[in-house]
Amino acid sequence: MQDVILEMKQIEIQFPGVKALDKVDFTLNRGEVHALLGENGAGKSTLIKCLTGVHHMDAGTIMLDGKSITPTSPQAAMQMGISTVFQEVNLCPNLTVAENIFIGRQPMKFFQIDWDTINSRSTQLMDRMGMNIDVTRPLSSYSTAIQQMVSIARAVDVQAKVLILDEPTSSLDENEVKQLFKVVRDLKAEGLGIIFITHFLDQVFEISDRITVLRNGKLIGEHLIGDITKLELVTNMIGKDMNEIFNLKRAEQKPSAANVLKAENIGIPGKVEDISVELKNGELLGFAGLLGSGRTETAEMLFGVTRPLQGTVQVNGTDAKIRDPLDAINQKIAFCPEDRKRDGIIGDLSVRENIYLAVQAKRGFLHPMSRSEQMELARYYIDLLSIATPDTEKKVGELSGGNQQKVILARWMATKPDILILDEPTRGIDVGAKAEVQRLMLEMCEKDDMGIIFISSELDEIIRCSNRITIMRDGAKAGEVDGENCTQSDILSIIAGEQKGGTQA
C-alpha cells in the first residue's frame, strides 16, 4: 500500500540470562506515526537502541529506504537519517535556542562560527513547526514544551527520514501535548516516518496510525488503529500466554483459617492511600494492576521498607509495629522484592551467604550460624529449588536471572515465614522457571499453611494461582474479586474500566 521507509526483520538480541528481543519484526511507512507499546522490559527501548546503534543485534536485518544498514553508534544512525528525541530534554538550557539546534555541527565561515546562518536557519526551522520565537534567547527562558520542540527541530534538521519520539509527552501538560501533536502531524504530512513510544494509551489512539505491541521481547501483534480497542490493547500488553499449560491447582481454601495479616487503611499520602489488606493462613492473595498502580508500594509498606504514615497493621491478631524490614522479619513476614538487582541479590557474596543472610540478620551477628549449619541450609535449598550452581561458594551475581530469583526465594523460605510477599517473582525468568516458582508458591500455601501475597503483571498466572485477587489502580484499591470465579476480562475492566486520559499503562 504505502511505501516502506524502514524495515526491521527478525531482530534478536541476547542479554546475559534473557533473550531481550526474539525475532521481532517492525516496519515503518513514510508519512506514518507508528506507536510502539509494551510494558517496562518488554523490549521497546532495546529495539530502539538497536536501531540507533547503541546495542548490536545478534541476528536480523535493518533496511532503510531499501538499503541494508548496520548502525554502529547514535551518530552514525543520525547521519543515515534516524534521529531520536528522548524523554528528558537533553539540551543546554543556558545556550540560546539557535545554538542548541546547531551545537556540534556549527556552520563555519573564515574560521568563525557563521552566526547569521545559524540564526536565520533556526528561525526558519521553528517557523516550519509553527513556532514564532526569538531563537537568540536562552533555551531556559522557554517552557518545557518549546524545549521539546527545539529538540525535535534539532533532530529533524539533520535530514531525518525516521524520527523516534521516546516518551516525549511525559513531562508536558495537555495544551503542550496538543501543540506537540500538531507539529507531529505536520512532520508526518511532510513524509517523515515517526516511531512514537509512550505509556499513555489515549495519546496512542489520538495520533498513531499503527500500533506494534511487544511483550517479553517478543512481537505480540501489529494493528491498524481502527482495528483494536483499548481493552484488547491492554490485554495484549499485559499478556496471556495461552501456550503455557500448567496443571496447577490453586490451594484449597480452608474456611476456618484465621487472619494472619490484617492491614487497615495504611498509606502514604500522595502515593498510596487507604489500603486495607486481609490475608488468611494458607491463602494466596493476588495483587493485580498496572505498573505504578500501588501494588509494590503496598507490599513495601507491609514489609517496612517504607513506613506507612497512616493505618494499622495486625499480625496474627495482635498489633504489629513494623518500622523496618527487620521488624517485619521478626513478625515472620518475608518479602521478595520486584527489583532483584537493586533490592534482592548481594552480587559479590556467595550463594551460601545470600541464602543464610536473612536468617542471620534475624539472629543478629553475635549469634552466628556455624559453617556446617550454613552449608546444610544452602545445600538444602539448592536441592529443593534445584538452583543451578556449581557449588555453594559461587558468587550469586554470576548466576542466571532465574537462579538468582530462586536464591532470593531460598533466603526468605529459610526464615520460615508465616506471610510471604512475592513481588513479580516470575518476571524476567523463562517459562520453565516460572512454572516452578508458581508450583512452589502453591505448595507453600498448601503444606506450610503460609499466607502469600502474589504480585504479578501477568493476569493469567494471578488468576490461576490466587484464591482472591485485589486490584489496584492509581494508588488505591479499585476492587476485589474471587479467584475461582473470575475471568481476565473481569479484572481488565476493573483495571481499564474507569480510565480517563493520562492514566499510566
Added chain:
Amino acid sequence: MRKQHLDGILKSKIFWAIIAELAILIVCGILRPDFFRLKWIDQTGMWSGSLIDIINYSSEITIIAMGMSMVIALGGTDLSVGSLMAVSGAIALKLLRWDVVEFPTPGDFTVRPFALVILVPLVVCALMGAFNGTLISRFKMQPIIATLVLMVAGRGIAQITTNGKQFTTMFEPFRQIGLGGFIVPMPVIITIVVVTVMALFTRKTSFGMFVESVGINRNASRVSGLRSNRIIMIVYIITGFLAGISGLIYSSRISSCDSNNAGLNYEMDAILAVVIGGTSMTGGKFSLAGTVVGSLVIRTITTLVLFLGINPDAIMAIKAGIIAVVIVLQSEPVRRKMSELGKNRKQAIGGEARA
C-alpha cells in the same frame, strides 16, 4: 582440578601482595647483606634486627588499617584517623602531666589510676568515631566529607587539650607501651592482639559478612533485615577506637605528644595498606590478612627508600605513585578488559553454571 587451584591462587589478591613484599625484601637483602640477621639483646630481653623494626614500626598503620578495612568494605573512607591519633596522644599526655602549667619538665605525676590514662583517650576516640558514624549513617553524608571534619578539627582539639604545648613524660608504665617488650617489642604484641581480636570478631561472628553485604548492596541488605545504619556506626566507632590505640603507641614511642605531627598522613598509609591488601575501594569483600601484608609492604617500601639513600621527603610521592597504580588496576575499565581477556576460557569451564 590442580589447574583451577593454581588459577585461584593467582587470582587472589593477597598472593600478589605477598609477592610484592618478598620482592622488596629481597632487594633490601641485596643492598644490605645483614638485612635478614636477627640479634638477641640481653639487656632488653628482645630480638632486634631490620625485620623486627619493619614489623614494629608498621604497628600503628596495621592497627588503624584493621578498622579502615571495614570502612572501605562499606564503600567509605575515614580520613580522620591520623588526627584521632594526635587527639589520643594529647589527652594521654595531658592526663599524665596534670601538674604542668608552665613549660613542661620531665616528671611522673599522673592521674590515678593509670588505667584512666589509657581508657580516657580510647573512649574519646571511640566517641569521635561515633560522630563520624552518625554523620555518615544518619545524615547520609559522603564519608570522605564527613570524616574530613574531624581530620581538620581533631588536630585543633589536640592543640586545645595541651594548650598548644608539647608535654613529655618519663613515666615508665606509659613508656612501656611503645618502647617496652617481651621477646618482641610491645607494639608488635599489641598489634598481634588487635589483629587476632578483629579477625575473630569479623569472621567468628557474622559481622564481617554483614559489613560486606552492606558495602556491596545497601538497599538489598536493608530489605534482607540488616540494620545498615547500626553496622556503619559500629564500624566507625571501632575505627576511632583503633586510631586511639595507635595514638597511644605513637606518643609512647616519643614519650611526648605532638599535635601537629602525630599520625600525620597515617590515614593515607592505612588506606594504601588496605588497597594493596586486595580490598577494593568500591567496597565489598575485605581481607584483614591482606591488610596486614599491605601494611608491611608500605613500611618495607619506606625502609627500602632509606636504604637507597633517597631523600625521605620523596617517600610520600613514591607511595602515592603505588596507590595510583593499584587503584587503576582495580578500576572498572581495567577489570572489564581483564575479564574480557579471560572470558573465552571461562565460558568453556563455567558453561554449565548458567541455566
